[in-house]
Amino acid sequence: MSVLSSGVDTRAPGTALxxxxxxxxxxxxxxxxxxxxxxxxxxxxxxTGTPAATVVELADPLDPQTVLTRVRAAATAEGPLFLYLAGQVQLDRKQRLPHLALARTTAATLRYTALPWHWLVSELAVRRPGTTTVVVDLVAGADAWRRVAREGLGFGPAVRLYGRVVPVADRRETPAPEYLRSCASIWRSGARPDPAALHEQAAARTETEGALLLTPSWVPPAAGTAPGEVTSGPGSVGVAAPAERPAPVDGAAPVDGAAPVDGAAPVDGAAPLPVSGAVVDGIVLPDGYAPGPPPEAVAAAGREAPPEDGPPPAPRPDGPPRRPSAQDPHPAILAAARAGRHREAAATAAAWERRESRAHGPGSLQAIHWLEVRADLARLARQPALSCTLWMSAADARLTRRQPADDPDVEAAVDRAHHQWEQIHDAAGARELAPRLMTLRRRVPGRQHGALRVLERRLKALRPA
Incomplete structure (x- = not known):
């Protein structure tokens, strides 16, 4: 069996985006x-390091939704996925979150015309560990450079990350992605090094002075590192620290990584909780999220009803919801779930769902969001039957709102329901949920070819002899 150094089975066709x-x-x-x-x-x-591969190219895309759709489709691939990304990263002015600038992006329209970086992170977070490699060659604006050099790019340990990020230089010159060009030159020579060796060879051929060189072993610099000091994780090439490095706030590590989900189904191409910020245990934190409140505040939040002085703003219908809020409940809910207080987390999310249903209607986007939060909390609590049921309810609610069957949010809900159904070990419980899931899957086939056949085969295997 041919395998990459990561242990990924290369017999399955690979995908390169x-x-x-x-x-x-x-x-x-x-x-x-x-x-x-x-x-x-x-x-x-x-x-891709595989005998067979599919290659998809996006050159100067105009619309962030187009990029999101392509990434989401690529993330459903069963075999190894390699994402090669050249471009520039900038922070938006309001939320101060990194975005990948697209063709129509300007400083004033960044939030609407660029791809939020957390969308990209969240789409890859649900893939099986070791099956995804991201190779970047990026230029970062001044603010984005300070953040990236301090925190990295936010991909968890399940994603292998290689590449180069450089700060913006003389604006009279427009640099080229020489790191990726070096990778291409090495391949065209006939060499087929593994990703780690390729990174070292490409870095040796590329101007790296003052650059951030990323490897899977890179870790954010420790607080108090002297300006300009080169820091690295074990085995990493090294990172040139920025001129200004604010010390990280306690508990604000950018990524803990998505929690691996055992037995990932091939249809699971959707990202958990498409909200803004860093991915932690499969949940992406909301816009403007800073480190969570002290433990006593978290515990109180888990027991109390949502505040009555205003709900979070409604999710935007054209993309992942954005919810800046002075009293955002998401961090407290996430903290409770991560601490193992799953009942507290679920009860708080349910209270918010009831409140939003009263304020905006049971089928509103606000209420559906909290239904999806509950579904993902059930996943974190290892309750796949409940998670599957809630995701199916979310899909039904979106379809009732006349969202089309190929809407990314509808497809994501059905894919997640299908994946959670695959995790149900109780045959009787799986058979009970199967008819409803089958109906949904026929209506929403998704982008993973053969998903319905996979469902039918497992259902057949679950039937009593």
Whole structure:
């Protein structure tokens, strides 16, 4: 059996997603798209390390939803997934969150025309550990550079991350993604190094002075590291620290990584809780999230009803919801779940769902959001039957709102329901939920080919002899 050094089975076809994105006009910090021609000249098998591979290219995409859809589709691949990304990262002015700038992005429209980085992180967080590799060649704006150099790019330990991030330099010159070009040159020479060796060779051929070089062993610099000091994790190439490094706030580690889910089903291509911020235990924290409140405040929040002075703003219908709020309940709920207080977390989320149902209606986006939060909390509590039921209810609610069957949020809900159904070990319980899931899956086939057949085969195997 041919395997990569990570232990990924390379007999399954691989998928390579190549994205090169940068604004058109004065806001361009990198000339990204030409690197696609260099990567396209490489045999697809070299991009994925598998005998057979599918390659998808996105050159200077215009719309963040288009990029999200392509990433989400690629994330459903059963075999190894390699994401090669060239572009520029900037922070939006309001929430101060990193975004991948796209062709129509300007400083004033960043929040609406760029791809929020946490969307990308959350789509990959649910894949089985060791099956996903991200290779980046990025230029970071001044604010984004300080954040990335301090915290990294937010992919958890389940994703292997390699690449180079450089700070914005002389605006009179537009740099090119030389790191990825070096990777392509190595492959075109006939060499097929493993990802770690490829990274070392590409870094040796590329200008790296003052750059952030990322490897899976890279860790954020410790608080108090002297400005300009080079820090690294075990085996990492090294990181040039920024000129200014605010000390991390206690408990604000950017990523703990998505909790591995045993026996991931091939249809599970959806990301958990598409809300803003870092991914922790499979939940993505909300916009503007800072470290959570003290433990006593978390405990109190788990016992109390939601505040009566205003609910979180409604989710945006055109993408993952954004909920900046002075009294955002998500951090307290997440903290309770991570501490094992699953009943407290579920009760608080249910209280918010009831409140939003009263305020906006049972089928409102606000109420559906909290239904989906409850579904993911059930997953964290290892209650797959309950999680499956709640995800099916969320899918039904979205379809009742006349969201189309190919809407990404509808597909995500059905995919998650299907995945959680696959985790049910009680045959009788799985058979009980199967008819409803079968009906949903026929209506919402999703982007994973053969998902309905997978469901039918397992149901057949569960029937009594």
């Amino acid at each position: 190549l994205i090169a994105a940068a604004p058109v006009g004065r806001g361009r910090l990198i000339d990204a798209s030409p690197v696609l021609s260099a990567l396209a000249a490489v045999p697809p098998s070299a991009l």
